[in-house]
Amino acid sequence: MSEFFTATVLIATLASGIRLAVPFLLAALGETIGQRSGVLNLGVEGVMLLGAFAGYYTTLETGSALAGVALALVVGAVMGAIYAVITVAMHAEQGISGIGIFLFGLGFTDLLFQKQVGSPIPIDGLAKVAIPGLSGLPWLGEILFDHNVLVYVAFLLVPTVWFVVNRTTFGLNVRAVGETPEAADTLGVSVNGTRVAAIVIANTLAGLAGAALALELGIFQQNLTAGRGFIAIALVYFGAWRPSGVMAGALLFGVVSATVVQWRTLGIVAGPAASLTAMAPAVLTILVLVAVSRRIGTPSALTKHFDRSG
Secondary structure, three states, rough: HHHOOOOHHHHHHHHHHHHHHHHHHHHHHHHHHHHOOOOOOOOOOHHHHHHHHHHHHHHHHHHEEEEEEHHHHHHHHHHHHHHHHHHHOOOOOOHHHHHHHHHHHHHHHHHHHHHHHOOOOOOOOOOEEEEEOOOOOHHHHHHHHHHEEHHHHHHHHHHHHHHHHHHHHHHHHHHHHHOHHHHHHOOOOOOHHHHHHHHHHHHHHHHHHHHHHHHHHOOOOOOOOOOOHHHHHHHHOOOOOOHHHHHHHHHHHHHHHHHHHHHHHHHHOHHHHHHHHOHHHHHHHHHHHHOOOOOOOOOOOOOOOOOOOO
């Protein structure tokens, strides 16, 4: 265990933890916006898988990771539009619809992978972009300022989402339709229109989260996300629908995941113990939900459909 507590290993673990937090953070920020509008999407995992395959396969075929990111965004937006039609326009039950999206993403990406790729082929992800003047700082430079562009984008989205939700008309409308849609409607706010926009934004970020994961790992395989989408949903509750809280939860899970990987690499845990430690993020999810479930208040209209006629 002593070899873990060296400067080199701790710096590498924390830097890796930040990178591993990015898919959690992107997906959870999107889901935060969606849930604040009153829509629960249990299909985040499926959209992440679709975004991951889109990002991976496009990068594999074109050699451009940026093209992969762009297509993942498009795929996420399209899935958002589909989910909006199902839940907002057709008033389908959100929980069941979300699980359907998840199963579709799981099965469809596996089919595409088997037909188009066959076996895992490594790709080159996004190159690191060192921040001039900051990346050379002792400890902090390597931990915070020597990552690929998606890492910076993800963490810059935290204050951006906070500002949009709390300081813009659109954000006010999102919060209004998620709390009292009837009152918002009487004030001339398009409840369904606002929810559709929120769902599309949420799923676009979920698609980007999937691409970030595939490009970070440099590979795609069946069920690549391995529950990360569901953890992202849990992080929304952990963060009490606040971007800063969501970021804290994402960093926690990222660092825990990086620590587990580092322990296995160093041989600190092996055999059955390694399998048990691999469960740490999932176990932590359960413990977090139990701890915060009694102190949070969900948006009042979450999962509730709005029908202007009645």
